[in-house]
Amino acid sequence: MREESWVNRLWRRIAYDRSIGFGFEHVGLTTLRFPRIMALIALAFTILCFTQLPRANVDGDLMRVYAHSGHYYDAYERLSETFGTFENDIYVLVNSPSLTDPATLEKVRELAFDLELNEFAVGSMSPFTLRKPSGEGGSVPAVPEGMTDFAQVARALSDLQQNDPMMRNLITPDLTGMVLIMFPNQAMTKGDGTKAMLVSLREMLSYYEGDDLQIELTGPPIWTSEMLNAAVDDQIKFTVYGFALGALIALLALRSLTGALLVAATPFVAVMWSMGSVIMMFGSFSFLTIIVTTLVIVMAFAESMFFIFNWLAYWRDGMEPHKAVDATLKLVGPATALTTLTTLVAFVSLYFSPGQGVQEFAIAGAMGCCIVFLCLMTVMPLLLKMALQLGFKLPRTPSFALNAPVPVAWKLATKLGRPITVLSVVLVGLLFVPYFLIQPRFSLQDFMARGSDAMSAAEEIDQGVGGVAPLYVRVPLADNDPNLSTRDFETLRTVHEIIEGELGENKVISIASMSNYTDNGFSREDVFDAVGPFMKRRFITEDGTQGLVTGFMATIIESDALKQMVARIDDKLADAGIADAEIGGFRVLTTFATDDIVRSLQISLSISVVINIFLIGFAFGSMRVAVASIVPNMFPILGTEAYLWLSGSGLQLTTVIALTIAFGIAVNDTIHFLSHYVHGRREEHRDHLGSVKNTMERIGGAIVATTVILCVGTIIVAFSELPQVALFGTLFVLSLALALIGDLFMLPAILVAGAKFFAPLGRIRVRTADHDPTPDDPTGDTLTGRGPYPVRPEP
Structure with a gap:
């Protein structure tokens, strides 16, 4: 007899002479x-x-989730490195029915200066930090000091609110509210620095709070802290x-x-x-x-x-x-x-x-x-x-409640095996429809804690001044003039008008928004001197190679609306010949990056399903086993996606992760079921129906118990304060509950209905157990003759 080649021996070892667990x-x-x-x-x-x-600690940096996620993250990084952003700024919302009272206004002015002098601040923006060119080579405060009556204060604030684009976004039209912005020192807020900064701010603000002033904090650092x-x-x-x-x-x-x-x-x-x-x-x-x-x-x-x-x-x-x-x-x-x-x-x-x-x-x-x-x-x-x-000591037999569904499932499988199989296949086929229709969705509030005071304050800002969530357009400039050439100014003004057309009048700031000063004879250099070096860097780089146009939109905005707006801006910029301008910002990043990540995750889920079904077939040495696992394992995933589609939730970051992991865990019960079934056929020499019934009786209660444990252990996640985490728990439990239906009712019916198709499984060569058996060990290897059962001859 010719000696077997090493290639054949290796293939036999990989394909047949092994256990289903690959050793x-x-x-x-x-x-x-x-x-x-x-x-x-x-x-x-x-x-x-x-x-x-x-x-052990939890890193509160939400950017860690999106780091290295593609074009929009890279754009955000370039924007941050070039101009800095408003994304980590602290917004202080000050409300007072007597804001036009000179005494109240001076109290808010004092608060604004304390905010700017805070050890964690590198700068601030408020009506009190803004200065206007004086016309004498200097500048004066935009909000005059020493006003003595309500009318003076009302006129000064109304003039700023109506005519200055930056102040339009900081002063409410009814003159009862004002937003102060603090720019934190990024080096000091790393790690536990954010927590220390918020403690410092709240301690400072408590000094000013009272019946005449109501103060609330909001902004990304507050949101991530919550x-x-x-x-x-x-x-x-x-x-x-x-x-x-x-x-x-x-x-x-x-x-x-x-x-x-x-x-x-x-x-x-x-x-x-x-x-x-x-x-x-x-x-x-x-x-x-x-x-x-x-x-x-x-x-x-x-x-x-x-x-x-x-x-x-x-x-x-x-x-x-x-x-x-x-x-x-x-x-x-x-x-x-x-x-x-x-x-x-x-x-x-x-x-x-x-x-x-x-x-x-x-x-x-x-x-x-x-x-x-x-x-x-x-x-x-x-x-x-x-x-x-x-x-x-040996405990009593398991609770009857765990095994109660098993006889019902067995009776249905034996009496209605074919109708249940046909219904299951048709149902899974129909569930592919919502799978192809469902779309990604991102919502910032879904990441925020329920009942968030900071999110409530953000919504109040949205209602009062129309929102302060920034949208940026970074514009390459041609003439490299630190004080901005006329040609570059016109380019920025064009971009400014395009953004303003989307967000509304006076909802955009850039050097072009200072026309009320330049039209009155002040040079752009005068305006830059008036706003100060810190704010100048928010308009143009020091070398004059890039300019920035910043629009302010509502914090709460639907992802579809934001994507459509960005698409319109891109088209208008291209039509204006400014195609090299780059749109960015945290909301743009999270919306588009989530879109890309979710679509990629959905592909990963599909690939995972295909690979796992193939892996099951290869592990058992028979693709018939893989065929048996398709319907019970596709049903929970497709059923859960159908729920998302019907509920309008769409695909979100954590939902696709939940579906992928739920599939990986849900398939476990199917594997244990098929392992026991094949073990009964191959090594205990049971007939097809006897092996199905014995498997259900032996591990049916365990399948119910493990599903209950998985569901109960995860359902508590559905009560999370974070909506995304709560949705993860809800979907995970739904997937596992549907998986129980698939494994306890669909899978046995499929095996019973396909008796002829699955008949050869009693002769597969891979082992469902791998060991050196003892005389009373009922898991012996029949192919080698080891164990208590006689060798079954190959057909």
Whole structure:
């Protein structure tokens, strides 16, 4: 007989002579073989991760989410480096029914000067910092000092509000409100500097607040601070409640307090390992990576429940409990390795989408998947054996409520298998319609904490002065004149008029908006001297190579409206021959970058689904298994997208992430189901229907329990103060609930209806367990003849 080539041996090893877990379950087999060494390694890593926890913090920089996300981020970076931006400015909204009272006005003037002198400020803008050319080679305050009656104050403020473009955006038409803007020192506000700045400001402002003055703070630093506080509070609640609810459900399911603690122990260790790993990898959490902790909790609880259910089932069947731990690890290990790979694929697919935040989330999530698997293969068997040593007794049979849906699902599958299969296929086909119709959407308020005082103040500014959210147009200049040549002035004026046509009269500032001074005989150099060097840098670079036109729009604006407006501005700039001008700003960045990221994530989701279905087929050595998994795994994703489309929510950043990760986790139940089914066919020699029924009876309750744990552990996320995080939780739970329907009702019906199609699965060559069997181990390898079952001859 000719010796087999090394290529054929390698292919056979990859394709057939392996387990469905591709051998990764050997981590668990190593634990069984060297328990003390593995326990020491696990303990050492646990201690290392615990030492990292004091460094835990959440980075409140929202720009971290969008960093390196493409053209609009690059434009924003260029804009910031050239001119600075208004994006990190603090807005102080001052309201007073007696603002035109000279005494009240002087009090506000004093507040404005204190604001400018604050240690965290590099400058400020208010009616009191603005100066007008005096006509004598100098300048005078735009709001005269020493006014003595209401009429004088009213005339001065009305003149500014009506004739000065900058003040139009800072003084309300009814003269009862005024906006003061502080420009923070960016170097001092890094890290915890923002928190210290807000404490300093609130302490200063409290001195001026009273019956005559109502003062509110708003602006991006306030918003991100509120988001950060909400995110940290959420994470504490999610972790505590997630553990408590998971343990409670495990207690109700197992009817054993010790059993519930054993289920909860592995998730606890997994969370500690994942938190320590994220801190070591990134130094801090972000608004996205902080979600990984909750995902690790629910994934670890679900896999722990599968492990415990199988272990107790072997024990109740008469197997010695220590050997039952070994048998469970050998049977569940390969399926768990495969579920880890599918979830890993879902996370890794996110990495190829633009945006540093999404990529960090993908890495953190991938690490979390691996950590959950390692904990299950090491910590879980070690804890179970330790519990047995300490006298753990077999608990009562699981709660009837968990198994109640199983007989119903089996009866429907046997009586209505074909109609349910046809209905499922048609339904999934119809759900592709909203999949292609749904569009990305971005809304700033969805990122803000509910009941945000800063957002309320921003809305009040929108209503009072029409908004102060900036939209920038950076314009290259031809003559490089620091005081602006006539030709460059005309270019800026053209851009100014285009933006003003979109945002409204006096809602744009640039050097062209100073025409009320230049028309009265003042030179542009006089005007620049009057506004001061700080504000001059907001109009033109020191070398005169670039100019800036800034429009102010409402803070609350729909993404579609903003995209349409930017498109119109682009067209008008091109028509005017200024095609090299660049539109930017935080709202423009977040809207367009979110659009790009979401579309990329949607593609990643589709690729993830295809790869995972193929991976399942390859892992089992039969594409028939992949075919069986298509409908139950597509149904939850398409169903959830249909909900988003019908509700008008659209695709947002966290919604696509939720869908991708929910798919990766939801497919786990399908894999465990198919693994048990194929194991029954291949190694227990059951017939097709007998294997389906035995699988439902053996793990149906576990599927229900794990889904309940996943849903309950994640539903608390739906109560987050941050709408985006809350939506993530809602969609995650909806996807998992639909996945339960797919795995418990659709999948068995498909298997029953396709009895002839799935008949060959009893002869697949890959193993559903990989081990050295013991005499009473019911997971033997029939292809090699090892184990209690006789060899089934190949047809």
